[in-house]
Amino acid sequence: MDSHDLGEVGRRPLPPKPDLPDVAAAHRRGPADAVEARWRQLALVWRWHRERQEILRPGVCYPGIVDLIEVARAERALRQLHPYTSHFALHLSSCTRYPYVLRAPSVLPRHDGRFQVFVPRGGTLLGETGTAEAAVALVVAHVPAGLGPAVAGTADDLR
Structure with missing residues (x-):
């Protein structure tokens, strides 16, 4: 075990990457892959x-980004879009490379356990929910008809 594997003396080992x-x-295999x-x-x-935070900072609330990603990925309408995160927020693009095309709402998990859903690119709050499931449902309700699946390339390639 290397010294970087222990968060601090007496703590359990950090999870492997x-x-x-x-x-x-x-x-290279295509946009769906x-x-x-x-x-x-x-x-x-x-x-x-x-998992690292649970060891290094026990008791400190971690935003619900993991639950949000799992719930969003399970939703067929969202699973076909290219996901990325920035500052804990989940964003969904209709192309697979930067600069992205954002037409679906984004979701920001808060430290208090709630989720804020924002209109794409505008930053305007669309709503706030108490669960990842409710946030994803709000996103799905505001996904433009016919959006997806994501296409290969960037926003510039779509022009």
């Missing part, structure tokens, strides 16, 4: 971050 999917290889690999990558990375 997860084995992440090869997102670059997934992009790129989207699926990205959903798996986000879920693994954010679970690892939460």
